[in-house]
Amino acid sequence: MSSKDYILNALKSSGIAPQAMPVFNVAPRIDDLVGQFETNLNTVAGTLHREGGLTALQLKVDELISQGLQIISMVDAIKGNREVTATAHELRDIDYAVIPGDLGVAENGAIWVNNKNLGHRVTPFICENLFLVIEADTIVANMHQAASKVTLEKGEFGTFIAGPSKTADIEQALVVGAHGACSLNVYLA
Amino acid sequence: MSNKNSAVHAKKAEIFCQDEARVDWHSKALWTVREKRDRAAGSLPEWEQLRQIGSEMKLHTLTNLGQYLEEFEKNCLENGIQVHWAKDGAEHNRIVHKILADKKVKKLVKSKSMLTEECHLNPYLEGHGIEVIDTDLGERIIQLAGQPPSHIVLPAIHLKRGEVGDLFHEKIGTEAGASDPFYLTRAARAHLREQFLSADAAMTGVNMAVADKGAVVVCTNEGNADMGANLPKLQLHSMGIDKVVPDIDSASTLLRMLARNATGQPVTTYSSFYRGPQEGGEMHVIIVDNGRTDMLKDKILAESLKCIRCGGCLNTCPVYRRSGGHSYNYTIPGPIGIAVGAQSDDTNSIPWACTLCGSCSYVCPTKVPLDKIIHHHRRLKAEAGKLPYGKSSYMPLVGNFMASETMLNCSMSVARTALKVLPGSLLKPFSGAWGKYRELPTAPNSSFEAWFKKNRG
Numbered sequence: 001m002s003s004k005d006y007i008l009n010a011l012k013s014s015g016i017a018p019q020a021m022p023v024f025n026v027a028p029r030i031d032d033l034v035g036q037f038e039t040n041l042n043t044v045a046g047t048l049h050r051e052g053g054l055t056a057l058q059l060k061v062d063e064l065i066s067q068g069l070q071i072i073s074m075v076d077a078i079k080g081n082r083e084v085t086a087t088a089h090e091l092r093d094i095d096y097a098v099i100p101g102d103l104g105v106a107e108n109g110a111i112w113v114n115n116k117n118l119g120h121r122v123t124p125f126i127c128e129n130l131f132l133v134i135e136a137d138t139i140v141a142n143m144h145q146a147a148s149k150v151t152l153e154k155g156e157f158g159t160f161i162a163g164p165s166k167t168a169d170i171e172q173a174l175v176v177g178a179h180g181a182c183s184l185n186v187y188l189a
Numbered sequence: 190m191s192n193k194n195s196a197v198h199a200k201k202a203e204i205f206c207q208d209e210a211r212v213d214w215h216s217k218a219l220w221t222v223r224e225k226r227d228r229a230a231g232s233l234p235e236w237e238q239l240r241q242i243g244s245e246m247k248l249h250t251l252t253n254l255g256q257y258l259e260e261f262e263k264n265c266l267e268n269g270i271q272v273h274w275a276k277d278g279a280e281h282n283r284i285v286h287k288i289l290a291d292k293k294v295k296k297l298v299k300s301k302s303m304l305t306e307e308c309h310l311n312p313y314l315e316g317h318g319i320e321v322i323d324t325d326l327g328e329r330i331i332q333l334a335g336q337p338p339s340h341i342v343l344p345a346i347h348l349k350r351g352e353v354g355d356l357f358h359e360k361i362g363t364e365a366g367a368s369d370p371f372y373l374t375r376a377a378r379a380h381l382r383e384q385f386l387s388a389d390a391a392m393t394g395v396n397m398a399v400a401d402k403g404a405v406v407v408c409t410n411e412g413n414a415d416m417g418a419n420l421p422k423l424q425l426h427s428m429g430i431d432k433v434v435p436d437i438d439s440a441s442t443l444l445r446m447l448a449r450n451a452t453g454q455p456v457t458t459y460s461s462f463y464r465g466p467q468e469g470g471e472m473h474v475i476i477v478d479n480g481r482t483d484m485l486k487d488k489i490l491a492e493s494l495k496c497i498r499c500g501g502c503l504n505t506c507p508v509y510r511r512s513g514g515h516s517y518n519y520t521i522p523g524p525i526g527i528a529v530g531a532q533s534d535d536t537n538s539i540p541w542a543c544t545l546c547g548s549c550s551y552v553c554p555t556k557v558p559l560d561k562i563i564h565h566h567r568r569l570k571a572e573a574g575k576l577p578y579g580k581s582s583y584m585p586l587v588g589n590f591m592a593s594e595t596m597l598n599c600s601m602s603v604a605r606t607a608l609k610v611l612p613g614s615l616l617k618p619f620s621g622a623w624g625k626y627r628e629l630p631t632a633p634n635s636s637f638e639a640w641f642k643k644n645r646g
Contacts, residue, residue, distance in 0.1 A: 003478075004262075004274040007430065010482035011255040016491045018252050022245040024438050026235050040455050088420055088467075089386055107233075107445070108455035121467050122419035125412045125459075143456075147441035152402060155268050155465030157419075160444075162456045165412040169327035169343065171350045172218050173370035178326060179378060179385070180412025180459065 028141035033106045034188075037139050041109035044163030045176050046184040054078060057098070057131060057187045064096055073098040074117050075133050084119035091120060097127035097181075101161075104139040104186075105146045110162035111186065112150050121157050125165075130181035132161065136188045195518055197538035197577055199622070202512035206626075211349075216510040218346060223504040225453025226552065239446055244556035246439050247495035251485065257400045257433045258476065264403025265474060268465040273475045278308030281477045285310060285392070285425060286317055288473055292423055294319060294389040300407070300414035301325040302394025303341055303498060304427050304477060306520045322384045324413040326377050333360045339514025341521055342451050342500035347513055381413070391417030395428035396447065396460075396497070397440040398474070404464035405474060406440050408447065408457040415461050422470040426463070430481050431494040437462075443497055446554035451499040480532070489565045493528040495555040502549035502559055508542050517542065524549035524559040531566040538577040540566035601636060608632035 001009070029036065038048045049056060054077045061071055061078060070093055071080035078098045085091055099118065101111035111132050115121050124130055140146050152158045165180030176182065206212055230236045250257055262272045273288075275281035281304075289297060297319055299305065311321045311332075323332040327344035331337065334356055338344030345353070354368035361380045363373060393414045397406040405426045407414045418424040434440050448454040466472035484490040503509045503523030514522035517539050519530030527539045540563050549559040570576055576584070590596055607616060609632050617624050633640075 002274070003276045003280060006276055007274055007476075007478045007482060008255045008259070010478070011258075011430075011485065013486055014252060014254070014491065015486045015488035016248065016252055017488075019245055019248040021249045021435065022242045024242060024442060026238060026242070043455060044458065092382075092386060105456075110456050110460070115467075120419070122416065125415045125419065143441035143445050144438060147436075147438040150437070150462075152404065152437075152462055152464050157461070157463055157465070157467070159415065159459055159461040160456065162454075162458050162460075165410065165458055167326045167374060167411050168452070169325070169330065169345055170353050170370040170373055171348075172221065172343070172346070173350070175371050175374040177378065178374060178411035178413070179324065179381060179416045 024144055026142070026144055028145060029107070030141050033139045033141060034136055036106035036141075037104050037109060039109075040107060041163065041186060044109045045166060046109060046163040046186055049185060049187045053187065053189050054133070057133065061096070061098065061131075069095040071096045071098065072119070072123065072127070074119060074123070075100050078133075088120040088122045088126070091123060091126045094123075094127045096129045096131060097123050098131040098133065099124055101132045101134040101186075102138065102151060103146060103149055104134045105143060105160070106139055107142045108162055110146075110160040112146060112158060112160055114151050115157040124159070124161060125180040127181055129183045130161075130164070130185075132184065132186045133189050134186065195535050197536045198512065198516050198518065198542040199538065199578070201516035201518070202542070205513040205516055206511070212511055212513075214349075215347060215513060219504045219510045222343075222452060223501075223552075226450055226501055226504065229449035229453040229455065233445075233449070239442060240554055240556055242442055243446060243497075243554055244495060246434065246442065247555050248492075250434055250439075251431070251491060251494055254430060254433070254485070257435060258430060261398055261400040261403060261433050262476075264401065266403070268403045269472070270403065270465060271471070271473045273473060275475055275477045275479070277479045278477070281308045281427065281475055281479070282310050282313040284475055285427070286314060286319070288423075288425060289314070289319055289390055290317070292390065292471075294423065296320045296322065296384070296388045296390075298322050298324050298384055298388040298391050298413075298417040298421075299328075300391075300393045300409060300417055301328055301344070302392070302427055303521060304394055304429055305392070306338065307479065308427075308477070310427075322381070322388070324381050324384065324417060325409070325411060326374060329377060329381065330356065333357075337515065337520065339522065340500060340503055341498055341523075341525075347515070385416045385420050388417065388421050390421050390423035390425065392425040392427065393418060395426050395432050395474075397443060398428050398433045399437055399440050399462070400433050401436045402462075402464055404462045406444075406460060406462050408444070408460050410454070410458045412459055415459055418461075418463065419467060422467070423473075424463070424466060424470065425473045425475065427475045427477060429477055429479070431496075443554075447497055447499050450501040450552065450554045484529070489558075489562055490528070492557055493525065493559075493562055495557050496525050496529070496553075497555055498525075499554060501552045501554065502557075505548045505552050507544060507546065507548070512542065524563065525557070527566065528557070528559055528562040531563075531570070536577060537570050537575040540570060541577065598636065598638070605632040605634075605636075
């Protein structure tokens with residue numbers, strides 16, 4: 001008998017009574033979604049730029065380029081100074097990545113990013129710092145609403161990103177900047 | 190499983206308790222996490238509703254587990270993900286090694302996975318000449334220190350910054366005497382970045398496996414799972430059969446509770462959904478039983494498979510906080526460790542590392558009835574004739590004694606008098622281990638029964 005058959009066979013004799021799938025009818029908190037999003041983004045150590053949109057972001061990117069930094073942009077309207085590399089490993093010297101997010105989640109400050117907009121999947125993780133761009137009207141109240149809206153087609157990769165990478169593994173002291181990006185700035189387009 | 194380091198919980202706890210200041214520090218650090226958890230849970234008016242939904246959804250999945258696992262496998266295959274099944278830890282390790290050996294992998298980067306700890310994967314692979322690098326900061330610390338994790342979410346919670354500083358100085362060349370967490374974390378970032386970039390394969394655990402999509406969800410705060418899985422062209426994910434959930438909304442519901450209950454964050458920094466390998470890459474999922482189908486046959490033990498490994502029960506447990514994660518004689522410590530590990534505990538003592546206070550059950554996001562399960566383990570040990578601490582010899586006597594009203598009343602009266610008239614130093618030895626860290630109580634003037642008759646009767 002294969003191990004698969006062994007496991008499936010063993011599962012036929014369960015000690016627990018049948019249980020119906022529950023209904024997920026959780027009431028969303030729908031007041032001031034952008035405000036909720038900003039509060040929670042701050043909690044997870046990210047920063048929201050409500051005003052200025054893509055123009056403000058391009059000015060910021062231009063300033064960084066003038067300082068000699070390496071910037072890759074996956075947002076059409078924003079021009080960086082680096083293109084998608086042949087291999088993922090060549091992204092190791094990227095200082096800033098600009099990436100479009102599909103939607104934001106008010107209850108926790110997370111932003112859904114799909115691999116179609118990443119070039120290499122590792123882009124939002126390997127960059128030293130991250131800019132995410134979302135449209136204000138894509139912010140949903142909670143993870144239940146996000147679950148019904150995220151795009152994740154066959155074979156794809158997608159991730160909720162909530163703030164810059166962080167750790168508290170040394171004596172519970174919070175350090176921002178673990179293995180992923182060391183900062184996250186979110187621009188509303 | 191027999192283990193040369195086996196010792197009953199009380200004995201290992203005594204070692205941990207020798208440094209009282211450290212015990213207080215450990216207990217306080219964990220209680221702070223518990224308080225953060227309370228604030229995060231309290232911020233959602235629907236928290237109790239989420240716990241109920243989470244519990245019912247997990248139970249529903251467990252009662253139809255075969256069907257959901259097959260659906261998960263079918264959808265994975267359609268997404269180009271290769272699926273393997275392992276009856277036990279040994280088979281899991283052989284499968285992983287074969288996948289790695291076929292691709293001539295020399296270096297594997299791993300993100301946190303309690304399952305691979307349970308299967309003792311690292312020593313197995315190292316024995317076959319594969320270098321294994323744990324990449325979660327806490328995991329890397331204990332790997333360099335040659336220790337097992339002492340907590341399922343905070344693996345190095347037992348170590349102080351000075352100890353980490355000394356270790357990093359010796360192993361990765363940080364400055365001698367440096368102990369600033371920011372400096373040490375950035376040094377580890379630089380050190381591990383080189384490992385990510387030079388790895389031949391990456392391996393992660395699985396927080397949830399989404400059946401109707403054929404996708405695995407991996408959560409980290411550090412980004413180490415995603416740095417690993419998205420650089421080399423070979424990615425492996427190991428999961429227990431209990432990790433499958435029906436759909437994305439089920440996974441999202443658990444995501445609402447996981448980080449809030451673990452550390453008090455609204456969500457982990459990265460909650461990543463892998464529904465297939467990267468372009469030109471290869472992705473494998475290994476589904477592991479290792480005793481879980483046996484637990485499912487017992488209706489009380491089965492509920493422990495609802496667990497989502499947030500670690501909330503450890504942070505609140507008065508015994509865990511004051512005895513440390515290395516005292517449990519099992520890979521997973523604390524209440525959930527007792528629930529899922531008591532059967533493999535060759536000292537038969539860990540079900541007694543519990544006051545049955547029930548705090549764990551109240552903080553559990555999927556309502557695992559931990560105190561009930563631990564109590565059940567005591568019964569199972571008794572029925573198997575495996576009571577520890579000499580309990581099998583004296584507990585029947587205590588039972589007979591307490592069942593006799595005359596004997597009980599008479600002896601309590603003697604005890605009250607003795608406590609009043611005899612010096613503590615003479616009585617202390619009679620209290621045995623109980624009195625080791627406690628003062629004897631002050632005796633009341635009369636029994637409760639006599640008081641009740643006089644005042645309320």
